[in-house]
Amino acid sequence: MQLNSRHLLGLEGVTCEEITLFLDTAASFKKVLERPIPKVPTLRGKTVVNLFFEPSTRTRISFELAEKRLSADSVNFTSAGSSVKKGETFKDTARNIEAMKIDTVVVRHGSAGAPHYLSRCVDASIINAGDGAHEHPTQALLDMMTIRERLKSLEGLKVVIVGDIEHSRVARSNIHGLKTMGAAVGVCGPSTLLPREIEKMGVTVYPHIEDAMAEADVLNVLRIQLERQERGLFPSAREYRMLFGITRARVEAAGRPVTILHPGPINRGVEIDSDVADSEASVILEQVTNGVAVRMAVLYLLAGGRTIAEGEDHA
Amino acid sequence: MRKNPETIRKLLLRGGRIPDPAGGPDTTADILIEGSRIRKIGKIRTPESDVRVLDCAGKVIAPGFCDMHVHLREPGQEDKETIETGCRAAMAGGFTAVASMPNTRPPIDTRSQVEFVRERAQGMLTDVYPIAAITKGLKGGELTEMGELAAAGAAGFSDDGFPVSDSGRFRRALEYAKMFGRPVIEHSEDRSLSEGGHMNEGFVSTQLGIRGIPPVGETAAVARNLLIAEYADSPLHIAHVSTADSVRLIREAKARGVPVTAETCPHYLVLTDEAVKSFDPNRYKMNPPLRTEADRLALLEGLRDGTIDVIATDHAPHTVDDKDCEFDVAAFGVVGLETALGVILTHLVHAGILTPAQMIGKMSVNPRRILRLDPIRIAEGEVADLTILDPDVEWTVDPKRFETKGRNTPFAGETLKGGPFAVVNKGMVFVKD
Numbered sequence: 001m002q003l004n005s006r007h008l009l010g011l012e013g014v015t016c017e018e019i020t021l022f023l024d025t026a027a028s029f030k031k032v033l034e035r036p037i038p039k040v041p042t043l044r045g046k047t048v049v050n051l052f053f054e055p056s057t058r059t060r061i062s063f064e065l066a067e068k069r070l071s072a073d074s075v076n077f078t079s080a081g082s083s084v085k086k087g088e089t090f091k092d093t094a095r096n097i098e099a100m101k102i103d104t105v106v107v108r109h110g111s112a113g114a115p116h117y118l119s120r121c122v123d124a125s126i127i128n129a130g131d132g133a134h135e136h137p138t139q140a141l142l143d144m145m146t147i148r149e150r151l152k153s154l155e156g157l158k159v160v161i162v163g164d165i166e167h168s169r170v171a172r173s174n175i176h177g178l179k180t181m182g183a184a185v186g187v188c189g190p191s192t193l194l195p196r197e198i199e200k201m202g203v204t205v206y207p208h209i210e211d212a213m214a215e216a217d218v219l220n221v222l223r224i225q226l227e228r229q230e231r232g233l234f235p236s237a238r239e240y241r242m243l244f245g246i247t248r249a250r251v252e253a254a255g256r257p258v259t260i261l262h263p264g265p266i267n268r269g270v271e272i273d274s275d276v277a278d279s280e281a282s283v284i285l286e287q288v289t290n291g292v293a294v295r296m297a298v299l300y301l302l303a304g305g306r307t308i309a310e311g312e313d314h315a
Numbered sequence: 316m317r318k319n320p321e322t323i324r325k326l327l328l329r330g331g332r333i334p335d336p337a338g339g340p341d342t343t344a345d346i347l348i349e350g351s352r353i354r355k356i357g358k359i360r361t362p363e364s365d366v367r368v369l370d371c372a373g374k375v376i377a378p379g380f381c382d383m384h385v386h387l388r389e390p391g392q393e394d395k396e397t398i399e400t401g402c403r404a405a406m407a408g409g410f411t412a413v414a415s416m417p418n419t420r421p422p423i424d425t426r427s428q429v430e431f432v433r434e435r436a437q438g439m440l441t442d443v444y445p446i447a448a449i450t451k452g453l454k455g456g457e458l459t460e461m462g463e464l465a466a467a468g469a470a471g472f473s474d475d476g477f478p479v480s481d482s483g484r485f486r487r488a489l490e491y492a493k494m495f496g497r498p499v500i501e502h503s504e505d506r507s508l509s510e511g512g513h514m515n516e517g518f519v520s521t522q523l524g525i526r527g528i529p530p531v532g533e534t535a536a537v538a539r540n541l542l543i544a545e546y547a548d549s550p551l552h553i554a555h556v557s558t559a560d561s562v563r564l565i566r567e568a569k570a571r572g573v574p575v576t577a578e579t580c581p582h583y584l585v586l587t588d589e590a591v592k593s594f595d596p597n598r599y600k601m602n603p604p605l606r607t608e609a610d611r612l613a614l615l616e617g618l619r620d621g622t623i624d625v626i627a628t629d630h631a632p633h634t635v636d637d638k639d640c641e642f643d644v645a646a647f648g649v650v651g652l653e654t655a656l657g658v659i660l661t662h663l664v665h666a667g668i669l670t671p672a673q674m675i676g677k678m679s680v681n682p683r684r685i686l687r688l689d690p691i692r693i694a695e696g697e698v699a700d701l702t703i704l705d706p707d708v709e710w711t712v713d714p715k716r717f718e719t720k721g722r723n724t725p726f727a728g729e730t731l732k733g734g735p736f737a738v739v740n741k742g743m744v745f746v747k748d
Contacts, residue, residue: 012522090641111641112524113594132643133524172524195521 007119007126008298010135011176019177023145025297026290033069033293043072046103046303051093052078052129053109058264058288059129059139063106066295072104072303090114094121104303107131125302133167140173142294143261144181146287147218150259155182160212162244163222163271164193164233170263174220175201188212189222189244192233209244213254220261221246224271237270246272251281259283317718320406320440320745323367323699325349327359331371331703333693334672336680346376348699351742356695369746371703374736377675378691379411379700382652383682384475384500384554384578384627387413387443389435390428391420396632396720398432401652402441404630404719406745408652409702409735412442413630414686416475417453424448424459429467440743444470444686446500449488453477456484458491465495470686473500475554476602478536480506482543489549496687498550498576503540503561504603508532513643515588515604523591525642528604534560541568544575552685553577555629557603559613566622576685578625579614581651581658582725587611590725596645597638598725601631615668624681626674628655632721650721654712656704658726660733664706671706705736705747 003018011019032040048067052060060076067074077093090109094117097105104125107115112132119126130136148154159178165171165187178185179202187198188206199205206212213219224240234240241247251258260272260282268274277284328346335341345359347366382405388396396404398415405413415432417423423432429445436443447469451457453476461472472492478501479485485501492499509532514520516527537553541564544551556562556579565577582601587608590599599605617623631648638645659678663669669677679702683690691700711730714722737746 089636090644091639109641111643113642116594117641131524133526135524167524169524172522196516196527197518198521200518201522 026293029296030293043070062291136169140177159218160186160216320743325366331376375704380702381412381682383414385630398435402439404652411740493549503536519588530558545573562617602647657731657734701739703737
């Protein structure tokens with residue numbers, strides 16, 4: 001099958017078949033990564049630019065590694081802060097990329113919709129690596145891949161996203177992807193960090209973490225940005241942990257098996273305690289491994305356009 | 316080559332419909348204009364050979380339209396607009412008058428600044444009525460010299476774009492302005508609620524992950540401003556109303572006898588925040604932002620029942636660079652002078668929401684009344700200040716053909732039914748192609 005778009009701007013509107021194709025292809029690439037020489041020539045001759053307008057270590061490294069494993073030529077453009085402060089407009093940056101004949105652009109930007117804007121001005125395939133608080137589709141894909149590995153299927157699962165939903169692109173992409181795949185999605189966090197009318201996205205809102213944990217098969221625990229405290233959105237890390245922290249006691253009180261994800265980096269002892277983050281229930285490091293495989297799959301499917309069955313044998 | 320207005324020696328408007336402002340049946344008549352005055356109305360037979368005849372069959376002749384909320388950007392931001400290009404846009408859009416907001420660089424807060432604006436507009440077909448600042452430098456502190464500003468020709472006072480946050484200052488501004496019979500026009504926004512937002516806060520902002528401008532940021536300020544105007548018993552005009560709750564509060568205040576008037580803009584009447592899903596700030600980013608369908612319907616109801624007196628455009632031209640960028644980096648505002656008549660005719664008049672006479676009320680009679688301008692009468696011996704509408708012309712909005720320097724319109728590419736046909740003012744006539 002073919003994807004419906006040459007870009008991956010978000011998971012909103014991406015079909016169940018497409019998500020399954022991404023996840024299945026990623027599973028094949030994961031086997032490549034386990035080989036002694038974990039590299040395939042699939043994207044030889046293709047050029048990918050990683051355009052990062054926000055500081056990011058893990059997502060950028062994950063993409064870079066995925067590009068190298070696929071033998072693509074990749075270059076990095078990193079600029080902290082907005083393009084305006086830097087003196088060159090985003091539009092000019094886009095035009096430069098166009099002039100350099102790039103095949104695929106991986107873009108991380110602080111403004112929601114920046115990848116959509118880019119897709120209108122350049123000819124390359126665009127992969128959204130996180131736009132403001134809007135979407136982070138490859139993160140949601142790697143989350144779904146990790147859940148599927150552990151629990152076999154996404155359908156019928158209850159996944160609760162915990163923390164700062166308002167400012168989270170991870171939450172939005174997870175909601176779209178998981179619902180498409182037949183999971184039930186809940187959100188739980190301080191009422192000041194739940195966006196208006198979030199329930200209209202088809203999620204259950206849990207005001208109390210205990211109620212969420214009593215029903216959840218999976219918890220996706222978001223990083224709490226301590227700067228939100230200064231904006232008056234919550235009073236302290238201490239009270240946050242008291243009300244929403246994932247602690248050993250809460251996991252035990254829930255009395256059911258739970259799989260715990262976290263997109264990283266972790267604030268240990270704030271949103272999650274170390275003895276939970278490092279426990280059997282946690283799949284946080286599997287997420288990191290799967291991140292490379294998922295990004296290989298996305299790069300491959302968008303750039304190559306062939307399904308794995310039609311292409312060379314990667315397994 | 317841009318078309319210029321022609322000087323009138325003798326102009327015969329043949330067979331136009333003249334709506335009765337009182338709501339009675341239209342009359343169809345010929346109007347003979349000599350110089351700047353209406354000489355004769357009625358059945359005018361064979362015109363003398365030196366009379367320019369304009370066939371107005373099927374056209375609607377109205378007192379000149381007045382857009383009481385525009386940004387002409389001069390002085391200081393002439394790359395966005397000048398008084399000349401803004402006046403030309405007004406003329407091409409069917410307006411014979413505009414009231415220009417003082418948030419220029421420097422702001423219009425002294426006599427010489429008011430005089431500068433008026434001087435620059437001399438010779439244009441469009442009348443420009445400067446609105447002067449409420450506070451010096453639009454900083455929300457000391458009051459401007461309103462007495463002198465009014466004497467120099469300021470038609471009202473506003474710190475538009477920089478709401479007066481200090482309630483005590485705002486009270487004194489209303490009380491002081493009242494001495495000069497000029498309204499205070501307030502952009503009602505509590506910045507402590509709205510700061511940092513880029514679109515309406517609601518389900519769509521939740522979906523898009525864009526920081527919201529909550530409707531209560533407007534409504535809370537409207538509530539405060541109404542209470543202060545009531546207490547000070549001073550005329551207050553509320554600019555660009557966008558929320559259902561603002562409409563309700565203004566309706567209740569009017570019922571209590573508060574001396575308040577209100578305006579809204581064409582974009583709030585026909586668009587909602589759903590449009591922002593395109594992430595296109597050139598078309599859909601303004602402040603206040605596009606709200607929800609419930610708000611839109613409440614605004615229409617407010618127009619119908621008289622709660623909202625005026626349709627103004629909040630014409631806010633920007634350069635391409637200010638608008639062709641990331642949504643949360645782009646400037647706020649859209650242009651409106653050259654699309655307002657078409658949009659209102661298409662979506663309100665042809666849709667049966669407003670009658671042509673009500674449209675004339677909202678876009679000519681009421682803004683002039685609020686600004687204490689002389690009423691325009693279409694009668695023999697009166698000054699000829701006219702907007703002639705073609706209610707049936709079909710046309711497509713093409714920003715490249717605008718007179719304004721701004722290309723930031725939500726309506727680019729839209730096909731509209733109805734628009735301006737001609738304007739007459741100051742002894743000049745401009746006829747659209």
